[in-house]
Amino acid sequence: MRDVGTLLEALPYIREFHGKTVVIKYGGAAMNDPALREEFARDVVILKYVGLNPIIVHGGGPDITRYMQRLDMPVEFVGGLRVSDADTVEIAKMVLVGKVNKDIVARINRHGQPAVGLSGDDGQLFRVSTTTGPGGEDIGFVGKIDRVDIGVINHIAEDYIPVIASVGADRDGRSHNVNADEAAGAIARAMGAYKVIFLTDVPGWLRDPSDPDSVISECGADEVEAAIETMQGGMRPKLQACVEAIHGGVTYAHIIDGRLPHSLLLELFTDAGIGTKVRPAT
Ligand SMILES: Nc1ncnc2c1ncn2[C@@H]1O[C@H](COP(=O)(O)OP(=O)(O)O)[C@@H](O)[C@H]1O
Ligand SMILES: CC(=O)N[C@@H](CCC(=O)OP(=O)(O)O)C(=O)O
Numbered sequence: 001m002r003d004v005g006t007l008l009e010a011l012p013y014i015r016e017f018h019g020k021t022v023v024i025k026y027g028g029a030a031m032n033d034p035a036l037r038e039e040f041a042r043d044v045v046i047l048k049y050v051g052l053n054p055i056i057v058h059g060g061g062p063d064i065t066r067y068m069q070r071l072d073m074p075v076e077f078v079g080g081l082r083v084s085d086a087d088t089v090e091i092a093k094m095v096l097v098g099k100v101n102k103d104i105v106a107r108i109n110r111h112g113q114p115a116v117g118l119s120g121d122d123g124q125l126f127r128v129s130t131t132t133g134p135g136g137e138d139i140g141f142v143g144k145i146d147r148v149d150i151g152v153i154n155h156i157a158e159d160y161i162p163v164i165a166s167v168g169a170d171r172d173g174r175s176h177n178v179n180a181d182e183a184a185g186a187i188a189r190a191m192g193a194y195k196v197i198f199l200t201d202v203p204g205w206l207r208d209p210s211d212p213d214s215v216i217s218e219c220g221a222d223e224v225e226a227a228i229e230t231m232q233g234g235m236r237p238k239l240q241a242c243v244e245a246i247h248g249g250v251t252y253a254h255i256i257d258g259r260l261p262h263s264l265l266l267e268l269f270t271d272a273g274i275g276t277k278v279r280p281a282t
Helices: 002-017 034-049 061-070 086-110 151-159 180-191 221-228 235-247 263-269
Strands: 021-026 053-058 115-119 126-132 138-148 161-165 167-169 175-177 195-200 218-220 252-257 276-279
Touching (some): 021 180, 034 053, 034 086, 053 151, 061 086, 086 161, 115 151, 180 195, 221 235, 221 276, 252 263
Parallel strands (some): 021 053, 021 195, 053 161, 195 252
Antiparallel strands (some): 126 138
């Protein structure tokens, strides 16, 4: 009886989301645990089967750090962005495009829905220019996305699930490392997505980062914007991406706990909202 109840609860949501684009940023702990990786792939396939248009943008920061440490390279972040010299960009590209992207594609394929991997260079998906840290610091070849050409995504998404790695080039063809949260926000905006959902390794945006019970369950983009200036660490680019997406016409941005099994389905298809929901300013 309980299972039927769950299905009935999902029905209005399935109807609401039918044909709508949902950009899913996949990163953090949800990528580290093998069981969660399988569940994530299956959940994405379910979304496609029930008529949504899921687009995956993935990170892989911890993997990049591991490979850099193996090579005795210094690892440094400023305002949640990795300081990236030319060697770092090369490692980021190898790890994100060569390893993480292909792992996700293969896993989604195995669950019955073909996926196709892309980076910013494929089909000229996005072009970047060199950016700085939040205080104007030189952080090397870190890109901010200036232009997204959604043509390639629309072609691929007709039949496949697009899986996008956040590296791209500037107008002179120089590769840059792009924060995956920023890439997800920019792609959601360019696609006119209904939602962008960030899966991470905390229960949501926390009022007090040391207290997991202090989740801010709902807020306006204006409140997020006011808080960003004082934010530190990986939550900063995530919140920035939420604001960018909402200002660009995306209806809702969510930050949810990727460590929770099936968090994506729970967020989309049940009445109990989880994590943080960012809506347009009131
Ligand atoms: N106010 C906050 N609320 C939640 N997390 C925060 C906050 N401030 C800093 N953080 C940090 O941001 C991290 C999430 O960002 P990040 O490590 O980049 O995750 P991901 O790999 O999922 O993109 C959390 O693990 C937490 O340590
Ligand atoms: C410029 C910059 O910070 N690039 C990120 C790209 C990967 C990423 O964003 O991964 P997560 O989403 O798992 O953190 C990095 O090098 O870590």
